[in-house]
Amino acid sequence: MNDERCMEFNSSFIVHRSSFSSMPIIIKGRREIEMMRRAGKLGCEVLHKMREAAVVGVTTFELNEVARVALEKAGAIGMSKNYPTYKPGEGFPAETCISVNDEVVHGIPGPRRLKEGDVVTLDLALSLEGYCSDTATTVGIGRINPATQRLLEVTKETLNLAINNIKPGRKWTDIARLMQYHVESNGFNVVREFVGHGIGRSMHEDPKVANFVTGEQLRGDFKLKPGMTLAVEPMVVMGRRDVTLLADQWTVVTEDSLPAAHFEHTIAVTDTGVDVLTDGRSSSGL
Numbered sequence: 001m002n003d004e005r006c007m008e009f010n011s012s013f014i015v016h017r018s019s020f021s022s023m024p025i026i027i028k029g030r031r032e033i034e035m036m037r038r039a040g041k042l043g044c045e046v047l048h049k050m051r052e053a054a055v056v057g058v059t060t061f062e063l064n065e066v067a068r069v070a071l072e073k074a075g076a077i078g079m080s081k082n083y084p085t086y087k088p089g090e091g092f093p094a095e096t097c098i099s100v101n102d103e104v105v106h107g108i109p110g111p112r113r114l115k116e117g118d119v120v121t122l123d124l125a126l127s128l129e130g131y132c133s134d135t136a137t138t139v140g141i142g143r144i145n146p147a148t149q150r151l152l153e154v155t156k157e158t159l160n161l162a163i164n165n166i167k168p169g170r171k172w173t174d175i176a177r178l179m180q181y182h183v184e185s186n187g188f189n190v191v192r193e194f195v196g197h198g199i200g201r202s203m204h205e206d207p208k209v210a211n212f213v214t215g216e217q218l219r220g221d222f223k224l225k226p227g228m229t230l231a232v233e234p235m236v237v238m239g240r241r242d243v244t245l246l247a248d249q250w251t252v253v254t255e256d257s258l259p260a261a262h263f264e265h266t267i268a269v270t271d272t273g274v275d276v277l278t279d280g281r282s283s284s285g286l
Contacts, residue, residue: 023206027227040133040277046070060098064109079125079203097123104260106250116142121262134231135278136264154186155236155261166274180212189241196233233264
């Protein structure tokens, strides 16, 4: 992105690398993780409803309405709405981010109608009973071209690769290196301006959870420990990794206008590996 103020202030739900100060990573107990799973289960259900509604002719406003109504019914809060101040009339204007084609992140729902061959990213962060979840998926509208379909497949594979390699004691950069290699070996690129993040009672906590490795990432590296809760979210583009911010001061697009994809899960590190909190499983009832 070109505007450093916007990169830091508007990064929101996919957090820019420079958005966090260095704060202690908050370790969650079993009850806290189960509360986050409840939020994650709702997020999975709402995202499923949005995917089903994402058809030719629907507007991105209408997709956001699907989420808004479902969140309201469940007594949950869309954490994108009015971010970052959460004051009425300020900040991001919708409950979800909906990004189409070359829009990488933070697309604002509105009158745009989806067309055959579009790809749309549905990004939902929510809070339920004081605990947050964050999840995203990219879907094709009707028939999409094979190259774009491969972009979606590789991005989803990259998220699964990260999840399958999470275990206590491992450095995050070891996983980020695997993610970056998988993306680039398939001919795509990882966006560098945005990364994942810790999550819990707040939507954004430390640490920064990158999908690539640079000297900055190595200096800020961390070891995975049981009780860490992270939003892992590769953002991958078909062409060059350069992005720019639109005049609305939220929507981030690829500079070469080629499509982007984004998949995300909220996870908890366990004693033996990983627990995905946004895959739709019910809580243990704690």
